[in-house]
Amino acid sequence: MDHRAHCDVLILGSGMGGLAAAALLARDGFRVIVAEKMPRLGGRCSTMDYNGFKCITGVVGVETRGVVQGLFDRVGAGFDVKEAGPPHYLINGQICQVPSRGGMKHLMMAAGAGAMEVETVMNAITGALQWRAPSSDVPLGDWLRQYTSNPRIMEIFQALVSAVLFVNVNELSVHTYFEFLKKLKGIQRFGYAPGGSISLARSLAKVVVDHGGEIWTRCRVNAIKSRNNIVRGATVSRRGKNLSIKAPVVISNAGPKETARLAETGIRDQYYLRELEQRMTPARITALQFSMDEPLFESNHLLVTGTQSLNSVYQPTMVCPEWAPDGAHLLVAGSAPRNSLEPFDGKREIEQCLADLRAVFPGFESRARLLLAGTFQGAWPGMHSLPGRDMDRKTPVINLYNVGDGVKPFGYTGLPGVVATGIDVAEEVMGRNRILTGAP
Amino acid sequence: MMVVVNPLKCTGCAFCVPVCPNRAISSLGLAEIDKDRCVACLECLDFCPVTALGRGKNRKEPHGS
Ligand SMILES: Cc1cc2nc3c(=O)[nH]c(=O)nc-3n(C[C@H](O)[C@H](O)[C@H](O)COP(=O)(O)OP(=O)(O)OC[C@H]3O[C@@H](n4cnc5c(N)ncnc54)[C@H](O)[C@@H]3O)c2cc1C
Numbered sequence: 001m002d003h004r005a006h007c008d009v010l011i012l013g014s015g016m017g018g019l020a021a022a023a024l025l026a027r028d029g030f031r032v033i034v035a036e037k038m039p040r041l042g043g044r045c046s047t048m049d050y051n052g053f054k055c056i057t058g059v060v061g062v063e064t065r066g067v068v069q070g071l072f073d074r075v076g077a078g079f080d081v082k083e084a085g086p087p088h089y090l091i092n093g094q095i096c097q098v099p100s101r102g103g104m105k106h107l108m109m110a111a112g113a114g115a116m117e118v119e120t121v122m123n124a125i126t127g128a129l130q131w132r133a134p135s136s137d138v139p140l141g142d143w144l145r146q147y148t149s150n151p152r153i154m155e156i157f158q159a160l161v162s163a164v165l166f167v168n169v170n171e172l173s174v175h176t177y178f179e180f181l182k183k184l185k186g187i188q189r190f191g192y193a194p195g196g197s198i199s200l201a202r203s204l205a206k207v208v209v210d211h212g213g214e215i216w217t218r219c220r221v222n223a224i225k226s227r228n229n230i231v232r233g234a235t236v237s238r239r240g241k242n243l244s245i246k247a248p249v250v251i252s253n254a255g256p257k258e259t260a261r262l263a264e265t266g267i268r269d270q271y272y273l274r275e276l277e278q279r280m281t282p283a284r285i286t287a288l289q290f291s292m293d294e295p296l297f298e299s300n301h302l303l304v305t306g307t308q309s310l311n312s313v314y315q316p317t318m319v320c321p322e323w324a325p326d327g328a329h330l331l332v333a334g335s336a337p338r339n340s341l342e343p344f345d346g347k348r349e350i351e352q353c354l355a356d357l358r359a360v361f362p363g364f365e366s367r368a369r370l371l372l373a374g375t376f377q378g379a380w381p382g383m384h385s386l387p388g389r390d391m392d393r394k395t396p397v398i399n400l401y402n403v404g405d406g407v408k409p410f411g412y413t414g415l416p417g418v419v420a421t422g423i424d425v426a427e428e429v430m431g432r433n434r435i436l437t438g439a440p
Numbered sequence: 441m442m443v444v445v446n447p448l449k450c451t452g453c454a455f456c457v458p459v460c461p462n463r464a465i466s467s468l469g470l471a472e473i474d475k476d477r478c479v480a481c482l483e484c485l486d487f488c489p490v491t492a493l494g495r496g497k498n499r500k501e502p503h504g505s
């Protein structure tokens with residue numbers, strides 16, 4: 001080993017889960033080092049400059065006035081996000097705005113459902129939200145089919161859960177769905193960061209650095225070290241050198257499986273490893289980014305119903321023109337396969353998403369030019385686990401935690417879920433430290 | 441020398457595409473390197489989240505060339 005370094009908390013990865021924890025801990029006086037293997041911050045909440053466009057690496061829309069903004073306010077980080085306004089749906093070729101009250105009712109009417117049918121479904125939803133949560137082992141699709149056989153109603157639910165939870169109505173437990181509605185209100189409020197999604201990561205990183213923490217990019221963690229089942233730090237490579245970092249607490253943002261691989265020699269509990277294999281099912285999604293001279297439609301975001309795999313289309317430049325060169329627009333189309341467990345063929349997914357775009361938007365081909373086609377699966381997925389199948393944030397190695405989208409709290413998704421894991425782990429570390437040191 | 445893609449590791453995220461100063465990379469579910477354009481500057485390597493890019497001999501060229 002060439003060198004040694006030490007800190008109170010080593011954070012492996014600068015995704016939003018890692019940075020949320022790092023900002024809270026640095027502010028609380030912990031000496032923090034964040035080791036990020038990539039040259040840029042943010043992981044799947046970052047920005048790639050390409051032909052003058054701020055292309056996404058993951059996060060497009062950022063939840064506002066919720067968990068994410070709460071964390072930024074708490075640590076004193078700038079939260080520069082412009083709100084996008086109410087979501088819109090594309091139903092039967094018509095764009096429908098979701099009103100702030102009675103949204104679901106309005107959508108079902110737009111889908112051509114009769115008054116009786118709408119009332120039956122609404123009563124069931126009210127009961128599930130306000131009286132008794134439905135059984136956890138029933139898929140949302142089966143539960144809904146008790147109250148309606150209207151395929152267009154099913155498609156409204158499908159578009160939302162596919163776009164936001166990265167799963168299908170026939171795969172998501174109805175219990176998880178209603179928990180999501182209760183916890184995150186279905187993410188009704190969101191926006192875009194004018195500086196690109198990377199600006200959120202940079203804003204948290206600034207808090208870390210302002211409070212004496214360090215952020216090392218191009219620094220890969222090669223192994224997490226432990227002795228007697230207690231974490232000791234990690235070995236990393238940085239600027240062509242190998243370095244040993246001593247740390248009494250390690251927080252990993254690499255995803256639960258990768259954490260276990262890096263800590264391999266320290267994890268004796270085979271049942272934990274088996275649980276990882278059984279529970280962790282990565283969400284597979286496709287994101288196509290296009291440049292356009294004119295917007296494709298008159299809103300910044302559409303949830304798309306009635307397609308094979310396309311579920312959402314964003315035009316962030318309608319709200320943040322900074323995301324494209326002068327006068328141009330960026331379009332991001334998201335899709336997911338209708339079966340989350342079938343083998344994933346990236347090329348086929350991209351072709352299907354393109355076919356859906358052509359079918360839904362007349363003249364699409366002549367109006368939009370493909371910039372980037374990304375598929376997210378396997379070790380670099382849409383999310384490391386499907387909703388309701390997350391792992392525990394603690395690992396079997398004492399003081400080795402996971403943060404990120406493989407360990408989300410129940411009912412949470414995407415960025416709010418990820419930020420919640422960072423808050424939870426940071427609070428646990430701060431609380432235990434107070435007990436150990438006797439601090440108030 | 442050029443950069444090669446490990447097709448068993450590549451997830452198709454396309455993070456490497458905007459990085460290449462020579463536009464040698466394209467990706468539609470799997471990254472591909474244009475051997476005539478790649479100058480082996482290795483700039484793309486650090487941007488791959490799953491270490492699918494590596495230095496390698498150009499496998500497509502016949503032996504002895
Ligand atoms: C295409 C796409 C679109 C999305 N859109 C949205 C959206 O609009 N809204 C939303 O809320 N969510 C969205 N999501 C989900 C969201 O992007 C992720 O849930 C979130 O960004 C994941 O954050 P994370 O903390 O889990 O870590 P990640 O972002 O995965 O970060 C982990 C970091 O750790 C680093 N790392 C890994 N291993 C090592 C190592 N050995 N050494 C050093 N560093 C390491 C990685 O390089 C990476 O930077 C989207 C995801 C995708 C893929």
Ligand code: SF4
Binds near residue numbers: 459460478480482483
């Ligand atoms: S090594 Fe350099 S030239 Fe070759 S593909 Fe990577 S970035 Fe492009």
Ligand code: SF4
Binds near residue numbers: 452455470492
């Ligand atoms: S960055 Fe890596 S995983 Fe992503 S497309 Fe390029 S080679 Fe494949």
